[in-house]
Amino acid sequence: MRSVYENKVCYLSSMHKKERAIAPAFEKFLGCKVVPVDINTDLFGTFAGEIERTLSPYACAKEKCIRGLNLGNGVLGIANEGSFGPDPSFPFVPADFEILYFIDRDLEFDLMLSKSFPQTNFSGKSIPTLEELAVFADQVLFPSHALVLRPHRLQDSRFIFKGIRDAGELRSVFQKCLELSSDGLVWVETDMRAHMNPTRMKNIEALSNEMAVRLAAPCPSCKTPGWGVVKKMPGLLCKMCEAPTELIKSEIYGCCKCKHQEELENYEQKAEPDFCPFCNP
Ligand SMILES: [Zn+2]
Numbered sequence: 001m002r003s004v005y006e007n008k009v010c011y012l013s014s015m016h017k018k019e020r021a022i023a024p025a026f027e028k029f030l031g032c033k034v035v036p037v038d039i040n041t042d043l044f045g046t047f048a049g050e051i052e053r054t055l056s057p058y059a060c061a062k063e064k065c066i067r068g069l070n071l072g073n074g075v076l077g078i079a080n081e082g083s084f085g086p087d088p089s090f091p092f093v094p095a096d097f098e099i100l101y102f103i104d105r106d107l108e109f110d111l112m113l114s115k116s117f118p119q120t121n122f123s124g125k126s127i128p129t130l131e132e133l134a135v136f137a138d139q140v141l142f143p144s145h146a147l148v149l150r151p152h153r154l155q156d157s158r159f160i161f162k163g164i165r166d167a168g169e170l171r172s173v174f175q176k177c178l179e180l181s182s183d184g185l186v187w188v189e190t191d192m193r194a195h196m197n198p199t200r201m202k203n204i205e206a207l208s209n210e211m212a213v214r215l216a217a218p219c220p221s222c223k224t225p226g227w228g229v230v231k232k233m234p235g236l237l238c239k240m241c242e243a244p245t246e247l248i249k250s251e252i253y254g255c256c257k258c259k260h261q262e263e264l265e266n267y268e269q270k271a272e273p274d275f276c277p278f279c280n281p
């Protein structure tokens, strides 16, 4: 048996084909079958902004997961939530921040994993001409990645065109938006929905692998699945002067259910003096 989840069903709340990214990892590491349940996730807000997002991404992922579970009347549930914007550590670089939320109602625990991916085509621009449109479309990996268009100065959800993946359609939709726009500009942005964005789908897949591997690891104390790193501790000592640096000294492993934790220290390694507040102030 691969895991306690062998031959069980995990309900995925999604309407954007995310099972393509999540199901293979759950099959490979857990033997668990991921079944999509069609909940209207747009109710929680949309990327194109017609419906405002009111919950935090974490709360949203959890809420989606609960709704999918209720709908499928299941025991295991998973949901994903993505958000996009400047990377907190590199403010000028866009990042794809992905969350996976897993619930096991039988063993009574939740596991949330998140990760910031620098791999993203996330971008948006107001564009006046077809020539500029062509340059932008190239930069953001069109047509393998879809685009969303709307007139720049006209906020009306009837005139948002999503999921554009065809060059001819892109030109005709652009002309239409230009006619409707009061300032001669069309707002063009990347479609960030998973089924329209292979780069994002890959990121969700990578996080799904982490989630599945982790669910295959039982707590050494109570055997609940999901044993893994819950905290990273800075303080790795400097090679030259032995002063603590900001680099990671140890990882704390923890359980999703009981309070058991173990610290795994990086004994072998020392920090390069470049990272030392004394040697390289
Ligand atoms: Zn435990």
Ligand SMILES: [Zn+2]
Pocket (backbone or CB within 6 Å): 238, 239, 240, 241, 242, 243, 273, 276, 277, 278, 279, 280
């Ligand atoms: Zn030092």
